[in-house]
Every structure is written in structure tokens, then in C-alpha cells.
Amino acid sequence: MRALFEVKELVKQFPVGGGLFADKRILTAVAGVDLELFPGETLGLAGESGCGKSTVARLLTALIPPTEGSIRYAGKDLGTMNREELAVFRKEVQMIFQDPFSSLNPRMRVSEILAEPLVIHRIGSAAERRERVAWLMQRVGLSPDHLSRFPHEFSGGQRQRIGIARALAVSPKLIIADEPVSALDLSIQAQIINLLQEVKEELGLCFLFITHDLSVLRHLSDRIAIMYLGRIVETGTRDDVLDNPQHPYTEALLSAIPSIDPEKRRRRLIAKGELPSPLSPPSGCPFHPRCPYAEELCSRVRPELLEKEPGHRAACHFSAKIYRQR
Amino acid sequence: MAPLLEVKNLCTEFRLATGVLKAVRCVNLSVNAGETLALVGESGCGKSITAASIMRLVPPPGQVVSGSVLFKGEELLRLREDEMRGIRGNRIAMVFQDPMTSLNPVFTIGHQVAEGLRIHRGLNRREAEGEAVQMLAQVGIPAPRERLRDYPHQLSGGMRQRVMIAMALVCHPELVIADEPTTALDVTIQAQILELLDRLKTENRMGLILITHNLGIVAERAHRTAIMYAGQIVEMAETAELFKNPLHPYTRGLLASLPEFGTPGQKLATFAGSVPDLKSELTGCPFRERCPIGDDGCAKGQTEMKEAGAGHLVRCLKA
Numbered sequence: 163m164r165a166l167f168e169v170k171e172l173v174k175q176f177p178v179g180g181g182l183f184a185d186k187r188i189l190t191a192v193a194g195v196d197l198e199l200f201p202g203e204t205l206g207l208a209g210e211s212g213c214g215k216s217t218v219a220r221l222l223t224a225l226i227p228p229t230e231g232s233i234r235y236a237g238k239d240l241g242t243m244n245r246e247e248l249a250v251f252r253k254e255v256q257m258i259f260q261d262p263f264s265s266l267n268p269r270m271r272v273s274e275i276l277a278e279p280l281v282i283h284r285i286g287s288a289a290e291r292r293e294r295v296a297w298l299m300q301r302v303g304l305s306p307d308h309l310s311r312f313p314h315e316f317s318g319g320q321r322q323r324i325g326i327a328r329a330l331a332v333s334p335k336l337i338i339a340d341e342p343v344s345a346l347d348l349s350i351q352a353q354i355i356n357l358l359q360e361v362k363e364e365l366g367l368c369f370l371f372i373t374h375d376l377s378v379l380r381h382l383s384d385r386i387a388i389m390y391l392g393r394i395v396e397t398g399t400r401d402d403v404l405d406n407p408q409h410p411y412t413e414a415l416l417s418a419i420p421s422i423d424p425e426k427r428r429r430r431l432i433a434k435g436e437l438p439s440p441l442s443p444p445s446g447c448p449f450h451p452r453c454p455y456a457e458e459l460c461s462r463v464r465p466e467l468l469e470k471e472p473g474h475r476a477a478c479h480f481s482a483k484i485y486r487q488r
Numbered sequence: 489m490a491p492l493l494e495v496k497n498l499c500t501e502f503r504l505a506t507g508v509l510k511a512v513r514c515v516n517l518s519v520n521a522g523e524t525l526a527l528v529g530e531s532g533c534g535k536s537i538t539a540a541s542i543m544r545l546v547p548p549p550g551q552v553v554s555g556s557v558l559f560k561g562e563e564l565l566r567l568r569e570d571e572m573r574g575i576r577g578n579r580i581a582m583v584f585q586d587p588m589t590s591l592n593p594v595f596t597i598g599h600q601v602a603e604g605l606r607i608h609r610g611l612n613r614r615e616a617e618g619e620a621v622q623m624l625a626q627v628g629i630p631a632p633r634e635r636l637r638d639y640p641h642q643l644s645g646g647m648r649q650r651v652m653i654a655m656a657l658v659c660h661p662e663l664v665i666a667d668e669p670t671t672a673l674d675v676t677i678q679a680q681i682l683e684l685l686d687r688l689k690t691e692n693r694m695g696l697i698l699i700t701h702n703l704g705i706v707a708e709r710a711h712r713t714a715i716m717y718a719g720q721i722v723e724m725a726e727t728a729e730l731f732k733n734p735l736h737p738y739t740r741g742l743l744a745s746l747p748e749f750g751t752p753g754q755k756l757a758t759f760a761g762s763v764p765d766l767k768s769e770l771t772g773c774p775f776r777e778r779c780p781i782g783d784d785g786c787a788k789g790q791t792e793m794k795e796a797g798a799g800h801l802v803r804c805l806k807a
Contacts, residue, residue: 210674210675210676210677211645211674317762318531347530347531347701348530348701348703348742348745348746349530349741349742349745349758349759350530351745351747352745352746352747352756352757352758353758355747355756356755356756356758359753359755374674374675375747377746377747377748378747380747380748380752381747381750381752381753381756382752400752414676415675415676417679418675418676418678418679419675419704420678420679420682420702420704420705420707420708420709421704421707421708421748422703422704422707422731422743422746422748422749423707423748423749432676432679432680432683433676436644436646436647436677437644437674
């Protein structure tokens with residue numbers, strides 16, 4: 163099957179500082195990421211704040227250009243697309259944001275918010291748009307009677323439903339969701355997760371789900387990629403990555419999640435210290451200063467993302483030794 | 489043994505132009521020395537206002553209208569403001585959720601951590617800074633002496649939260665109220681901070697009220713847990729008992745809605761409806777409209793708390 167997205171050696175650097183007296187420095191937010199996304203699948207991208215996962219989302223939606231590397235969508239490189247092709251791309255790839263409070267324009271009525279993507283992409287007549295907007299409201303579980311309301315008249319969960327409806331308006335093929343449930347209360351979170359699951363199945367969408375919450379990823383993803391300091395350190399099927407991690411960082415992330423089930427509470431592997439600054443990443447393996455298994459080699463040589471089992475890759479020199487017994 | 493803190497029939501209201509919002513409706517709870525009590529609920533359930541009421545920090549137009557807050561037998565609600573100030577930050581301390589907005593951006597870390605010592609214990613600047621350095625080292629801040637001159641914006645989120653904890657603990661309080669202390673942090677840092685709070689709590693035999701919406705944290709850290717809904721505690725029990733044997737339909741629903749317990753690809757359990765408007769007069773059980781087992785009987789009178797087992801209280805007619 164041909165991949166919808168093919169990302170190769172993606173790098174994004176930002177110049178920072180550079181005031182009157184300070185030198186400009188280079189922050190490498192994404193430091194060489196390879197990704198593939200197939201039609202109909204949900205890829206979960208996980209990592210802590212500052213690991214570069216949101217930058218990947220902005221690169222994949224062509225909101226910012228990459229410094230190096232290529233992003234191919236349906237076989238075409240984003241960098242070589244002409245205006246028309248980019249317009250089609252921007253219709254087919256939609257985004258859902260984290261904060262339902264700041265991602266909706268407070269001065270627009272819901273009917274205008276939902277119709278705007280249709281207007282921009284010149285889809286349908288005014289009457290058809292009205293019909294589509296009413297259908298969208300219903301599809302995400304809101305009453306079409308509320309179309310003339312403003313965003314502030316809705317709760318956080320309802321606003322997130324509006325954000326989802328807006329993304330669905332132009333019948334996209336792929337939805338990139340950046341932490342879509344982490345700002346919501348528990349019982350609302352479950353409703354939104356169910357809604358995302360429903361529309362995915364009903365409309366045959368492909369999802370890139372970005373979050374730091376691995377229990378949400380376990381529920382929604384087919385495949386998972388774990389990011390650390392601008393690189394993917396482990397990738398594989400959901401069960402491979404979460405039940406049989408091959409990278410100490412994945413293990414640390416998993417064991418840091420407080421669990422209700424005492425059976426699930428495994429031996430705690432607490433990552434030492436904090437995420438290093440992406441302005442001065444450590445030599446060798448980016449995780450080695452925090453890794454409990456690190457050896458001398460780890461501080462010198464950066465491990466490549468290599469296949470450890472069929473379809474399961476990890477960037478660790480010693481994964482075979484560390485995880486042999488499990 | 490008398491509890492360290494005992495809250496009885498606490499009611500807090502906000503008199504707004506649009507009506508009276510009853511944010512805390514008759515809350516009873518107690519915390520012993522060395523114990524962690526978790527206060528759990530969704531936004532707007534009154535858990536933070538309960539904490540603010542205990543500290544007498546309810547923002548106007550809110551006010552505590554009735555009830556009692558006994559701290560080692562002393563009624564906090566009747567203290568004069570200057571007496572209360574001698575307790576706040578000294579014998580009862582708070583850790584807030586967002587270290588960026590709770591630290592003062594124009595003072596150094598050293599100044600802010602030492603401030604409590606200078607005010608409550610009358611130490612001079614040098615003595616206070618000496619103790620502040622020790623405290624910063626205890627909460628795991630590397631090179632604490634150099635950090636004294638740093639401003640909050642120079643530290644990472646995890647480090648700022650450690651500074652908040654150092655500020656709260658520097659006067660060796662007997663009770664700490666931590667309001668979502670790790671919600672703003674990444675999971676690996678969250679694990680470090682919770683370990684730290686637990687260790688310091690055990691070492692100093694503090695009581696800890698942990699306010700959170702993360703049930704995983706509760707299960708791992710709290711001795712007892714109180715579940716709040718619409719301003720009331722609806723269920724309270726030893727944590728292990730509560731998770732093994734949840735009785736209130738709201739508690740059961742919360743647990744069932746966790747992705748952790750769902751089957752991947754299957755639907756998660758959800759509640760219908762939403763939280764009732766706390767400005768209206770609530771009769772009967774406030775959860776009944778969303779409740780899968782409620783009936784007409786639930787609409788009448790006030791549902792009282794009843795004991796369903798040793799130390800297991802639940803506010804439900806059907807449980």
C-alpha cells in the first residue's frame with residue numbers, strides 16, 4: 163500500500179536570540195525524523211513537551227517549511243507543489259487543536275466558523291453549505307439549533323466538538339490532532355475520544371494523533387512513534403511499543419504513568435533529571451544523561467533507529483541486552 | 489487521636505449579580521498527621537474552593553457562610569486576619585498548580601523561598617538564605633546556592649514546581665494543601681515531584697491534601713480519597729477500598745471512562761448530560777439526571793451521606 167505521507171530526514175531549525183549583544187543560536191526542534199502514514203491508520207506520536215512533536219505537526223501541515231529533508235504527500239513533495247496542488251493539500255489535511263478556548267474565533271458564530279472552510283475552498287452553494295453545516299453539528303453531537311451561538315456560550319467539551327466539526331467540514335483525508343483531549347475533564351475526555359473514533363471509522367480517515375498521554379494512545383492508535391529531543395527513538399505497532407518497549411525512554415514514560423491498577427504498577431524506572439535543552443543537545447545518544455542503563459559508548463555514538471523485531475524499530479545500542487529477558 | 493484538620497459542614501457561596509452560587513455545599517472531611525487525603529473531581533466541583541476556604545483565601549464575592557475548620561482543635565474561621573496570617577505559609581502551606589503564575593516574576597528564587605522564614609520565624613536575610621539553600625537542595629535543585637539569584641523565568645517548569653514546593657515546606661508546615669501540583673508537568677517530571685512530596689511528607693509527618701483529577705495519582709499516593717461532585721463529597725473511603733469497591737454511580741462512571749480500562753478500538757463508557765447549575769436550588773441528588781440507576785425517589789429531599797462499610801461513606805440512596 164502506498165503511504166499517504168512519507169517523511170524523510172526531516173529537520174527543522176529555528177534561530178533564537180540574536181539581540182544587540184547576544185549571538186544568534188540555532189535551536190534544532192526536529193533533528194532528522196522519518197515517518198510513514200498509511201491510509202486509514204492512526205499513528206500516535208508521543209513525547210514530552212519540547213520534544214518537537216508539535217513542530218512535526220506544523221511541518222506536516224505546511225504551516226512552516228522544513229530546513230532539510232522531504233515531506234511527500236500522496237507521492238508529491240510539499241516543497242515542489244504549485245498553488246493549486248497546495249490548495250488541495252490544505253483541504254485534505256486538517257487540524258484539531260489542543261485548546262478549544264483559543265482555537266475558535268470568539269467573534270464568529272458557530273455557523274460562520276463551520277462554513278468558513280467551505281467558503282475558502284469554494285465548496286457548494288450557500289444553501290448547500292447551510293445544509294452541510296447543520297449535518298456537521300449533528301454529527302459531532304450538537305444541536306443545529308445552536309448554530310447562531312458564539313463560542314463562549316459552549317462548554318470546553320462542546321467547543322472541542324465544534325473544532326472537530328470544523329476539521330471535518332471539507333471532507334479531509336487526514337486529520338492531525340495535537341493534544342485534542344488533554345485540556346478536557348475526564349468524563350468529557352472519554353466522550354471526545356469516542357467521537358474521534360466514530361468519525362474515523364465512519365469517514366475512513368487517517369489520523370496523526372499527537373499527545374503525551376500514552377493511555378489515550380493505547381486506546382486510539384494502530385502504530386506509535388515515541389519522540390525525544392527532536393528524534394524518533396522508537397516506533398512500531400501499538401502493542402509492540404507499549405507492551406514490549408525496546409528503548410529505555412519509552413520504558414521510563416510508561417512506568418511514569420500513575421496507574422489505578424496495582425497489577426500494572428511495574429518496577430518504576432524514573433528518568434533522572436530533565437529534558438536537556440535542544441539548544442545544546444547531549445553528545446551521542448540524546449537520552450544518555452537521563453538513562454539508567456547508559457554505558458560509555460552512549461555518550462560518544464548516537465544510536466541509529468534500527469529494526470529490533472519485524473516492524474519494531476528503536477534507537478538504542480543496548481536494547482538487545484536490556485530487554486532480552488522480557 | 490484527634491485529626492490534624494477537621495472540616496465540618498463547610499459551605500461557601502458566591503453572591504453574584506445573577507444569583508447565589510453554592511460552590512461548596514456542606515463538606516465534611518478530616519486529615520491526620522502523616523496522612524494523604526485526595527480530593528478528586530472535575531472542574532467546577534468545588535475542590536479548589538474547599539481548599540481556599542480552609543486557607544481563608546476565598547476570592548470575593550465568595551465567602552464561607554457556615555461550618556467549621558478545626559486545625560489541631562483551633563477554629564480557623566474565627567481567627568483574626570493577622571492571626572490567620574501567622575498560620576498561612578507557616579503551619580499550613582499551599583502548593584499551586586501553575587508555577588509560572590504563582591511565583592512572582594520580579595523577585596529572585598532566593599528572596600521568595602526565604603520570605604516565609606523572615607516573616608514567620610524572624611530570621612535575618614543571611615540566616616533565611618542559608619535555610620533556603622538547604623531547602624532547595626532537599627527538593628532536588630542542582631547547585632542551589634547559584635540558583636538563589638535566578639528569577640523564575642530562568643528555570644524550567646519542573647524546577648519552578650520544585651521551588652514552589654520548597655517555598656511551601658521551608659517553614660516545616662504541619663499540613664500542606666497541594667492543588668493539582670503536577671498537572672502542568674510532563675509525566676517523567678510528575679513522577680519525580682510526587683516522589684519528592686511523598687518523601688518529605690513522611691520525613692516531617694505532615695498531613696497532605698492532594699487535589700487532583702488524575703485517578704492514577706490518587707490510586708498510587710493517597711491513603712484516603714474523597715470524590716466531589718457539584719460542591720458535595722459524594723463518596724469517601726480508604727483509597728484501595730474505593731477503587732476496589734466503588735459504590736457511587738459517579739465514581740463508577742469516572743473509573744469506567746478511563747482509557748486505561750477501555751479495550752483499544754472499543755467505545756469508552758461516558759455519562760450523558762452535564763453538571764447541574766450550582767446557582768439553582770438543588771433538590772434531591774445532584775447527579776440523578778446523569779445517573780444510570782436513579783429513579784423518582786432520588787429527586788426528593790437531600791441525599792445524606794451514609795456509612796456503607798468501615799470508613800466507607802457514600803451519598804446515594806441506591807448504593
